[in-house]
Amino acid sequence: MTGRTALLVGIVAAAALLPLGGCSSDAADQKVIDRLSSLDVLAVPSGATELSRVSHKGGGADVAAIRGASSVTVVYASPQAPTDFGRAFHARHDATWNLKDNGAAPRGGWASGGALRTEPGTIATVEARPPAAADQAPGGSGSVVTVEVSATRP
Known part of the structure; x- marks a missing residue:
């Protein structure tokens, strides 16, 4: 095999492996989303009406780089x-979440955030605000x- 042929064979082999890496990362990100979706903090309480639920695959494994985290929003x-x-939310979730209220709430609202006590790399932010006409x-x-x-993938 000539040097040029060996180089081409190496490039083709590397290209063939690229999709495999993407698939395993995609599957790992989906596992994170599945785990997040099952958390109690995302459950819509009795008497409330769900308006939307979305998830995003982040593609990161470094908790410090939260921009690479996968997320679920309800x-x-x-x-x-x-x-x-806010008071009721604390009553339901303080045993499992280390939530701290913050002053970043919109006018007339309430906001909190924190980490899952058993998995500090799993972060929640919560905001309650008066409804606006556009909210439906x-x-x-x-x-x-x-x-x-x-959260980021392990």
């Missing part, structure tokens, strides 16, 4: 006002809640 309308919702929330809704959970 938006729902709650009959509770934002601050009442059912009548009587006291808040529109957005919960996003993200």
